[in-house]
Amino acid sequence: MMILQPTLSEIASIVGTKHLKVAHQEISEFGADATKFHAMPDAVAFPGSAEEVSMILTLATRDRFPVVVRGAGSGMSGGAVPARGGLVLAMERFNRIVSIDEENMVAQVESGVITADLKDAVSARGLFYPPDPASIKISTIGGNLAECAGGLRAVKYGVTRDYVLGMKVVLPTGDILDTGVETMKGVAGYDLTRLIVGSEGTLAVIVSATLRLVPLPETSQTMLVFFADLPTAVNTVTKIIQGGTMPAVMELVDSLCLSLIREEVNIRIPDGAKAMLLVELDGDKDSVKFHTDQVKKVCVEQGCLDLITASTAEEAELLWEARRNISPSLYKLRPHKVSEDVVVPRTKMADIVRFLSGISATYGIPIPVFGHAGDGNLHVNIMLDKNDPEEMKKADHIVTRLFEKVLELGGTITGEHGVGITKRRYLHMEIPPAGLSLMRRIKLAFDPAGILNPYKIFP
Numbered sequence: 001m002m003i004l005q006p007t008l009s010e011i012a013s014i015v016g017t018k019h020l021k022v023a024h025q026e027i028s029e030f031g032a033d034a035t036k037f038h039a040m041p042d043a044v045a046f047p048g049s050a051e052e053v054s055m056i057l058t059l060a061t062r063d064r065f066p067v068v069v070r071g072a073g074s075g076m077s078g079g080a081v082p083a084r085g086g087l088v089l090a091m092e093r094f095n096r097i098v099s100i101d102e103e104n105m106v107a108q109v110e111s112g113v114i115t116a117d118l119k120d121a122v123s124a125r126g127l128f129y130p131p132d133p134a135s136i137k138i139s140t141i142g143g144n145l146a147e148c149a150g151g152l153r154a155v156k157y158g159v160t161r162d163y164v165l166g167m168k169v170v171l172p173t174g175d176i177l178d179t180g181v182e183t184m185k186g187v188a189g190y191d192l193t194r195l196i197v198g199s200e201g202t203l204a205v206i207v208s209a210t211l212r213l214v215p216l217p218e219t220s221q222t223m224l225v226f227f228a229d230l231p232t233a234v235n236t237v238t239k240i241i242q243g244g245t246m247p248a249v250m251e252l253v254d255s256l257c258l259s260l261i262r263e264e265v266n267i268r269i270p271d272g273a274k275a276m277l278l279v280e281l282d283g284d285k286d287s288v289k290f291h292t293d294q295v296k297k298v299c300v301e302q303g304c305l306d307l308i309t310a311s312t313a314e315e316a317e318l319l320w321e322a323r324r325n326i327s328p329s330l331y332k333l334r335p336h337k338v339s340e341d342v343v344v345p346r347t348k349m350a351d352i353v354r355f356l357s358g359i360s361a362t363y364g365i366p367i368p369v370f371g372h373a374g375d376g377n378l379h380v381n382i383m384l385d386k387n388d389p390e391e392m393k394k395a396d397h398i399v400t401r402l403f404e405k406v407l408e409l410g411g412t413i414t415g416e417h418g419v420g421i422t423k424r425r426y427l428h429m430e431i432p433p434a435g436l437s438l439m440r441r442i443k444l445a446f447d448p449a450g451i452l453n454p455y456k457i458f459p
Contacts, residue, residue: 003042003065003087011045011087014055019046019093030088033073033080034135035422041068041082048093050168050176050207057205058174060087061449067172068453069201071112071143074135076339077420079147079200083455091142094207097121105213106165106182111142111206115149118211127213130157133416142206148198150416155374156248156282159416161197163212169196169204172447182210195442200418201453203446217282220248221292222316226273226305230254231350233275236302237373238346240279243298245291249280251323252373254353256366260329265322270305277373278323280316326370333366334383338395340402344411346376355405356380363394377415403429419457428459 003011012020021027021044032038042065047053060067066086073080082088094112101107102125109118116137119129132151133139139149145167150159166180180186180193196204227233230252237250255274262269269276279295281288292309299307310316330337344352353369360367371378382398384391403413403426413430414423428436440458444450 002085004063007059007063007065008043010059011043011056014052014059015045015047019048020044021046027088030070030073030090031082033075033078035076035078035081035420037078037081037421039082040085041088042085044088044090046090046093050170053089053170053205053207054174054176056087056089057170057172057451060451061173064449064451066454067205067451069142069146069205071140071146072114072135072138074139075143075147075420076341076417077147077200077414077422079418079420079453079456080143081421083421086451089205091140094142098208100125100127100213102127104182105215107211107213108208109141109211110208111140111145113141115139115141115144122213123216126216128216129163129211129213131160131163141209141211145197145206145209146199146201147416147418150372150375150377152249152251152372154372154377154416155250156246157214161194164193164197164209165212166210167193167196168207168209170207171204172449172452176207177204180210184212198418200420200456202443202456203452205452217248218284219288220280220282220316221288222278222280222310222319223292223295224267224308224319224322225277225279225299226270226307227275227277228272228303228305230275230353232302232304233277234347234350234373236277236299236304237349239298239302240295241346241374243294245281245294247279247291247295247374248282249278250372250374251278252276252349252371252378253278253323253326254369256368257326257329257370260332260368261322261325264325264329266318267308267322268306273305276322278319323370326368330368330381330383333368334385334391336384336386338382338384338399339417340380340382340399340413341371341377341415341417342380342402342406342411342413343375343377343415344406344409346373348409348411349373349376349378351409352378352380352402352405352411356402359398359401363398365391365394365398367398372415375415376411400426421456424457425459427457 094110098108133149
C-alpha cells in the first residue's frame with residue numbers, strides 16, 4: 001500500500017523534515033541490499049529515538065503501510081529490501097556505544113553501531129566481542145542481531161545470539177519493550193530476546209542491545225595447511241577437534257578456489273594441492289604454543305603436503321590474504337553468482353563437495369566451495385551469467401538439489417544469511433507445516449496488522 005501524503009506529513013512531523021526523504025534519486029539506494037534485489041520504497045525515514053520509532057509504527061499499524069528496517073544493507077538474503085514498498089526505517093542515527101562496563105564485561109550499544117567499531121572500542125579496554133561476519137567493517141549491530149550473524153570465529157566462540165543479554169525493541173503496535181537481562185543468568189518468562197534475534201526484522205525494531213564481552217586473547221597463531229584431496233582435509237578438521245584443540249578459525253577451501261587464487265597471492269601453493277585449511281588459534285601464549293604443536297602433529301600424521309606458519313603479524317596477514325582473495329577471484333569464472341550458505345555435520349562436508357562436483361559436471365556450471373570447516377558451514381557459489389535464461393534455470397535446479405542433499409545429510413539450508421526473500425520458497429523443505437503454522441501465529445501475535453517487513457521468510 002502506498003503511503004499517502006497526509007501520512008508522510010505526519011512522519012515528517014515526528015522525525016523532522018530533514019530526516020525524511022521522498023525524492024526518487026535520494027531513496028533509490030535504500031531499495032537494495034547485498035543480494036542486488038531492488039524494490040523502491042515510498043519514503044525513507046531516519047528516526048533518532050525509540051519514541052520516534054514507536055510513533056511511526058503506530059501510524060503504520062493504523063494506516064496499514066509496510067515498514068522495513070535497514071542497517072547497512074549488507075544482508076545476503078534480501079531482508080532489507082522493501083519488497084512491498086512502504087517506508088524504510090534507516091537506523092543510521094542510532095550510532096552510539098552507550099557504555100562499556102569492564103568489570104562486568106558488558107556493553108550497551110545502539111543498533112546502528114558498526115560492528116568493527118564496537119570490536120575496536122572494546123579491544124582498547126582489553127575486551128573482545130567475538131562475532132565477526134564477513135561484512136564486519138560495514139554491517140551494524142542491529143543488522144547482525146536481526147540475522148543472527150555468524151562468521152569465521154563461530155567454531156570456538158559461537159554466533160551473535162550467544163552474546164546478547166537483552167535488547168530495547170519497538171513492537172509493530174508501537175509498544176516499547178526491554179527484553180532480557182543485564183546478567184549472565186535470567187529465566188523470567190519466555191526468552192523474547194532469543195526469539196527476536198534472528199527474526200530478520202519481522203517481529204520488532206531493535207533499538208539497542210546489552211552485549212556480553214569476553215577477555216581479549218593474549219596472542220594468536222595463523223597457519224595454512226595444504227592437502228592432496230578434500231576428504232583428507234575434512235578428516236583433519238575432525239582429528240584436530242577430537243584431539244582437544246578448538247581453533248578460533250578453521251576455514252576450508254576447495255581445489256577450484258585454490259586454482260583461482262594461485263597466481264594472485266604471494267604464497268607458494270603446492271602443485272598437487274586440492275584443498276587448503278586456514279587455521280587460527282588464540283589464547284594465552286603457552287596455550288597457543290601447545291595447541292599449535294598439536295595441530296601441526298595432526299596435519300603431518302594426515303599427510304599434509306605443506307604447512308606454513310606465520311611468525312609475525314605481517315606474515316599472518318599474508319596468509320589471510322589467501323582466504324580474502326577467494327570471493328573476488330570467483331568472477332574469473334562467470335560474471336555473476338548465486339551464493340548459498342548451507343551447513344552440514346563436519347564429517348559430511350566432503351560428501352557435499354563431492355556431490356557438487358558431480359552437479360557441476362552435469363549442468364556445466366562451475367561451483368567453487370569454501371567456508372567455515374569448524375562448524376560445517378559451507379559457502380556454495382553457483383557461478384553463472386544471469387543474462388542467460390538457460391543458466392538461470394540450471395542454477396535454480398542446482399539450488400533445489402543442493403538443499404535436498406543438505407537436508408538428507410542432517411544439515412540446514414541456511415547457516416548465517418537468513419531466509420528473507422531468497423530462501424522463502426524453500427523453507428518448507430526444512431520446516432514442516434506445523435512449524436510454519438506456529439511461526440505464522442507468532443508473527444501475528446507480534447504484528448497483528450502485518451506491517452513489519454512483509455513478504456519475508458514465509459513461503
